Amino acid sequence: MRILTRYILGEILSHALIGCALFTFILFMPRLPQILEMVVRNSSSFSSAFEVFLFLLPNLFWVTIPMSVLVGILLGLSRLAADSEIIAMRASGLGIGYFVRVASIVAVAGALLGTVNSLWVAPRANQAILEMQQSLAASQASYQIQPRVFYEDFHDKVLYVQDVRSGTGAANWKQIFMADVSDPAAPKITTAESATVVNDSSLELLMRLRNGEQHEGVPGHPDQYNVSTFDTTDLPLTLSPQGDVHLGRMDTAVYAIPTRTLLQRIHQPDNKRFLIELNNRFAYPAACLVLMLVGVPLGVMSRRGGKSSGFVFTLLLVIIYYVLSYTGVALARQDKLPPTLAVWLANIIFTIAGSFLLWQMATGGGVIAAIAGLTARTPKSRGSGIATVLHDNGSHLTHLLERRPRSVRKAYRGAFPRILDAYVMREFLTMFLMVLCGFVMLMLVFTFFELVGDIIRNHIALTTVGLYLVNLTPSMLYTIAPLAVLIAVLVTFGVLNRNSEIVAMKATGISLYRLVIPILVIAGTLAISLFAFDEFYLPQANRRQEQLRSTIKGRPPQTFLHPEQKWIFGQPRAGERGRIFYYQFFDHDAAEFANLSIFEFDPMTFALSRRIFAGRVYWDRSAGSWVFQNGWVREFQGANQKDFREFKDTTFGEIHEEPGYFSKESLQSQEMNFGQLDRYIRDLRQSGFDTMRLRVALWHKLAYPLVAVVMAMLAIPFALSMGRRGSLTGIAVAIGVALTYWMVMGLFEAMGNVNYLPAPLAAWSSDVLFGLTGGYLLLKTPT
Template sequence: MKSPRLNRIFYREIAGPCLIALLILTFVVFTREFGRLAEMLIRRNADGMTVVQIVLFILPSVLIFSIPFAFLIGTLIGFSRLSGDSEIIAMRASGVSVWQMLKPVLKVAAVVALITAAFTFSLLPRGNWSLRLLSHELGFKPLQSEIKPRVFNEQIPNTILYVEDVDLRTSRWKGVFVHTSSNGEKRTILASRGDLITSEDGRRVQLHLEDGTVYDTREATPERDSLTRFGTQDVLLPLAEMETAFAKPKRPKDRTLLELWRDRNRGSIADRRANGVEMYGRISLPLAPLVFGILAVTLGISRAKSGRGYGFIVSIVVAFSYFVMFDMGRSLAAGGVIPVWLGGWGADLVLAGFSGLSFYSASRERLLLDRVIDNRLLSMFARGCARLFSKAGGLFRGLVRSIGNRFWDVCTVCVQLTRVVDLYMLRNFLYYLVPTLFICTSLFYLFTFFELMDDIFRNNIAYRTVFVYFLFLIPQILILLVPISILIATLVTFGVLDKTSQVVAFKSCGISIYRIAVPVVLLSAMMGGGLFVLQEYVTPYANQKQDSLRNVIKGRPAQTYYQLGRNWIFGEDNRLYNYRHFDSQNHVFADVSVYDLDISENRLNWHLYAKRVRWEQGTGNWIFSQGWRRDFSGGNGPNYETFNQKYFDFPERPSYFEQEVKESSKMTYGELKEYIRGLQRAGFEVDQLRTELYRKLSFPVVSLIMTVLGIPFSFSMGRKGALYGIAAGVVIGIFYWGMFGAFEVMGANGLLAPVLAAWGPNILFSAAGLLMLSWVKT
């Protein structure tokens, strides 16, 4: 066989799996980022171009791993397919050597290595640095459109900003409340009107207030407070942290390879070691595809009946081993245990040695693994284990036979009640669904482990903690990946039926496409119901646990989602409560201030403060201890009094303040609904939470919609095979998740009704699926 023709066979065989693997890997990683990007659009009020910039800045950190990994998966799957169909045997019989098979793969590996080098040498550090600058800018730049009416804004350091209303015509604020605190001094400003003035570079922001009142007080001498009125006043907001963030030096991961080489001898010993670890790691990663290419070819041709499943499993093991060795070497080098060059190059050297042995044994037509297995000692050990397992199996044979008989009786009844076609379709659908879900879950776990490797080694986290974290991550992974797995399985199932002319056979028997699709649609609907149950009764608890464990792995203090952290809340009759801590079990407050005010009239009537406040159940009163009260409503001037203990009959009860600070993903539908009601009573804007509330009902339906959309789409692809179905499923999933994020942003910002924002993508995609389904020739 001529070499150019042989090369084209290999190129064609590995190109499809490589591109699809790259698409799937990138998509699986970004399923975790969709929520963050949507939150940035909502909370930071970033525009669409900013989100595109963020995606472009994040992409290099994903592609430096996904590109070599996708090449490994694609090459292994391609050669495993050739080996499984005995094409490798035919080539070897025709005189094609392993080196001839390897040469075209090494050419592709060189191209992949150059692309990876471009990312690691330049694009990755530039993206990291640009993302750092943009994050600081988004974190400290309070845009005017971000200030929403009747919402306490705490984005500005040491400042609370509250606006009663916004003039839609002029975008000016009506009824402004500003509270600042610094070094024991507190200032409260009430103004009738105001707006935000930002400099052109976005680094200087000031409030322009009109017709207001300033109330100043000191914690040490509260009796020396003051109340003054003003016509206009400008308040410079404390955004100095942003300036220092821009002035910080670049970290090693923010520097290009040229900058790392230039700074290799600068700084302290620890700085030079950190630069060296980063520099050698940047050089070693682009060489990984060359080693992966050799290993993929030799392992792919090693088993005559391996197939694509074997190729995927082996690629997972190889990639996991390589990246664990890579990160472990970097950690040991950073700690001074091994030389810096060995920490960066160790994984490549180990894998290169193994690849050389694998190539040597494959070239001699006898595998290294076979040589080990042929050892008589190991053969005797294997036979002994087999006899042991045989005896152990005999002890349970009677129990297994009894259970099997009962199960067979149940299956016989089920077969009588269910048509053969339904069982056949369900078997085919599950045959593709289970491996697809397993593969997507494995990839999600793999990249999550890559993300946390540095923290695991740096913080000496026990592997049991990592295992428990991954265990509690399962519910969230299933909710994210089951719909896309159902879509891919539907596309592949019906695509294979069409390619093998089984659909024609069904039609000739008088069975329409609608009829053969019924069991798949019903199973998808049942899985959607299962996702809703999982979302309601398992995921909230699991998300709390996995977030807590993630904080431990990251070295951050563990957070509790039942901590009452919202310390500004409006009560009845224009009372504003501020407290430092609230013990919900004993109904005790610490450092409480109560303001009786009228923001629209910029009037402060009185201010009440106490170090400790306790609710008395018997009398139904609040007991204020060690406090003072300043009254400005009297006609004879302000009145100031102190007290050791005093009773106040405020209508707010402890339950009014017992609002759990939890994310919507950590609450059930009922809990989130009650949480929204409490926030509405307290004057908070809840469009985003209402969108997420309706999304809890709409998202489980996605499984059914994916099936309805996938059935007609699979027939529109013709006879192109399963790989095209997988690629089409990933592309549809990207569009679907992107539309979900866009609609969520519009709902959170009031551009769409929350119910429409949550159900809009489902309505559009289900309508498209039903329309395409009506065009299918049944």
């Protein structure tokens, strides 16, 4: 192999590998919290989580291998074109065909890897995911009960515990209320003063109840009612198996069918989905070849744009290709195009376009010249780099300083920002904005890919899709900003170090700690801005994008209410008995209950003192009270029934909870700012709802913006330790650091969500851990 060929291949391959890792990381990030939640919540080890990660990779490689081939060709050739190396090669007699032959080596390798992945690896990985989903649906880790929360996760049981005290091998509960809802119309109630609980198995808790009562009625016969007491009794609690466990992208098992079986099924009468899947398994690997045909001429002609124009071309071509691909598949599913033609539509169009561009490049056509003109940018008038900056401004700055008194000159030297600060800040912000915009664009593209089928199937207007993407962008900016800080710091300081500019700064007496001040100032400003952004704008944008997504998915408008939450703790007042409400339906607009039961009990022992049932209960606005119809009331004194009466129409003035108390909105944490979420949590906790996940999200709103500062502190020592290896190494290190951080952050938050860690500790642990690591490495770096 010629030296020149190896040189070009090295450029293309290095960019392709980094691109593959970067695209895979972006696609994997949304799935990471789900995997970590599985590790914490289920009886799964970290090896099982690693298996899930490996099983998901083949599905991601379907998309990322063609993209990495394209980005490798475009960025590699663009870098050579920007340094005029392409001009030198062509002047030595190498035509466009030579670059096609070299790039085709990478394209063919990518196509072969993609074919092996789609035909053999991915189906087996998908089958393994399906089997793992089935095993997860039948398994559950030991459950940790929180006090003052209603739990409906048990088989035909609802549990409420007033106080929980953990112990070695067992837990001690105080004041227990349990309803057996095998017959929802007549729940059997058990109360107890205390209980000792042990895990009998992964799916069962064994309770030993003490000093309790059991209440049981007969449906349709309110006069028949039994009350029994006990000193001790043992009751098992069986956890319901998890139902909706989804680890992969699969909506159907067709993705897990072996290719040999798929070839047999395409001859069946109803074979459309099998034919689409079979063609997909060949079309996506072939995309490496057709994208190469377009990427070579665009990369060769990017003389002035360099890597930036190559990056823009990559985003543009990826958007066009996958929009055409997903649109074709959607049209095939609706019988508007033959499956084979629809799946290969994007490849056919790109093959024609690539052949045309290559012909224009070989013949010097005007189309290539016009495209090249679009990528041109005005060259810098005086070069770049710290030496140029000092050279350009040196004489003018010296003249100004000499005209000032010495005291003024000393003050100026200590000012912030100085010329050097402005230079570092400009380089950092340029890279930060480019990375942030690029990542957000990629995430928007992938989101659009997922929705193309729904858009066509539900006939959604493009204006609606555009509004959805516009309202989704703020959330993506908030999520990606810390990662963009990490990459921007690594690349900026890596380039400064490679160009010996940091050595020059140190030689002039500038400490490393003084050099990083502008970066930390920007990171701190960004952290404050992210918190303000989340406080004042992001929640309303998230609410809007959730509504638009429901429209695109063809779902009815959501009310964001909990129609299924039938148990709620009453609003307590001093000196009153405790009160639990159970209902089968509540119309919040009409303020009306159907089949409402009220259980009143002694707060000290949890023994029932009164039970009320009514077939219909409505709110009388004029009287300001509830009207109970067609029901009965029964009062108890210990295990004895003190009184019983039936009624047609009555009121209970002591029941003071108003209709708004029962309309508990089920809002997402990202749809509220810090103050709103804090008030929402207090309201739900008082009513007996599980708020642990929301409390973690509340502290996360404070902790997450500071990730920008943590990433900056962590990136600086890594960047300085890379030596002269450049920006590609910086991006590779950034991917590793970011993946590690997001895994640790997701793991701590998952532990907090299931009450294994306090909410503040779950939200702040990753910031503290990585912040201390970054600070230590920064202090150990030679200044």
